[in-house]
Amino acid sequence: xxxxxxxxxxxxxxxxxxxxxxxxxxxxxxxxxxxxxxxxxxxxxxxxxxxxxxxxxxxxxxxxxxxxxxxxxxxxxxxxxxxxxxxxxxxxxxxxxxxxxxxxxxxxxxxxxxxxxxxxxxxxxxxxxxxxxxxxxxxxxxxxxxxxxxxxxxxxxxxxxxxxxxxxxxxxxxxxxxxxxxxxxxxxxxxxxxxxxxxxxxxxxxxxxxxxxxxxxxxxxxxxxxxxxxxxxxxxxxxxxxxxxxxxxxxxxxxxxxxxxxxxxxxxxxxxxxxxxxxxxxxxxxxxxxxxxxxxxxxxxxxxxxxxxxxxxxxxxxxxxxxxxxxxxxxxxxxxxxxxxxxxxxxxxxxxxxxxxxxxxxxxxxxxxxxxxxxxxxxxxx
Numbered sequence: 001x002x003x004x005x006x007x008x009x010x011x012x013x014x015x016x017x018x019x020x021x022x023x024x025x026x027x028x029x030x031x032x033x034x035x036x037x038x039x040x041x042x043x044x045x046x047x048x049x050x051x052x053x054x055x056x057x058x059x060x061x062x063x064x065x066x067x068x069x070x071x072x073x074x075x076x077x078x079x080x081x082x083x084x085x086x087x088x089x090x091x092x093x094x095x096x097x098x099x100x101x102x103x104x105x106x107x108x109x110x111x112x113x114x115x116x117x118x119x120x121x122x123x124x125x126x127x128x129x130x131x132x133x134x135x136x137x138x139x140x141x142x143x144x145x146x147x148x149x150x151x152x153x154x155x156x157x158x159x160x161x162x163x164x165x166x167x168x169x170x171x172x173x174x175x176x177x178x179x180x181x182x183x184x185x186x187x188x189x190x191x192x193x194x195x196x197x198x199x200x201x202x203x204x205x206x207x208x209x210x211x212x213x214x215x216x217x218x219x220x221x222x223x224x225x226x227x228x229x230x231x232x233x234x235x236x237x238x239x240x241x242x243x244x245x246x247x248x249x250x251x252x253x254x255x256x257x258x259x260x261x262x263x264x265x266x267x268x269x270x271x272x273x274x275x276x277x278x279x280x281x282x283x284x285x286x287x288x289x290x291x292x293x294x295x296x297x298x299x300x301x302x303x304x305x306x307x308x309x310x311x312x313x314x315x316x317x318x319x320x321x322x323x324x325x326x327x328x329x330x331x332x333x334x335x336x337x338x339x340x341x342x343x344x345x346x347x348x349x350x351x352x353x354x355x356x357x358x359x360x361x362x363x364x365x366x367x368x369x370x371x372x373x374x375x376x377x378x379x380x381x382x
Contacts, residue, residue, distance in 0.1 A: 239293035
């Protein structure tokens, strides 16, 4: 009987010991999970943040693989996760690269950028613009996936990029070809109807006039003075085509002449100077608003950026990153900055309201000090 009691006691003690070990294991697991969850790198893994790719890698002990932070695989439990500074560190710890996110290969964004760059080169070098199917096949992607990747990288759909590329060729060919028709075909247009449907919006005038450097086009202009220095305002038949700021009126006039070297520039128009007064009044008191017919000339992408700029209320700012996101091209931040610098309609297209991510001021076509002054006026009056 005593032997039976001893065995029973041993069994009870064994159960208590196992339960204690189990509790210790669970406590250690919870402690490790808590430590991982408090690590800021875990938030990037949970969010699958592509911006964190390359800054660190994480491994999963239950699968034996390591991944990028942006890996689309099912999220691992935090207690099974370890962090590594490099791929070499992860592999030294005994983990193998994930086949899905391929952390030991170039980042997916870099791969996509390279693919899109090759597609853009193909478009530029082809006599006849390749269609979406041909571009996707060349990239080794489905048409849908290629279309999405191309737009993410460039900010334009493949179709709009083809049009922008043709327009660039048209501008060059109009200056060197003997006739407009010759320039049209050399730029890849097979239909004169389609050519004339789109060309006026891009050039701001008939192609024959553009080819002649603006010949036969009347561009009225006037120069005024404001707190920012000299200001030149020019208007074509379609609307205001330039608002230029600077220190020297002569430099502003030369800038206008360089844009339309053979246009009929008409100055000192009494009625036109009322327009100058209107713009100057807006600069000095932004609360009055500015409503002008504009002759906006630019590529499809530039016009999307400029439209987004016009939607920023006076007294507010937006970062280049925000503008890129608003136009549906989050990776085209640099292209957004280039579109801002190409703007020739100061204050009417308010590129001065675009700032860096930290709110600091970046470059401005007419000088950072003028940008600061414009923003200060808007903060004061609006």
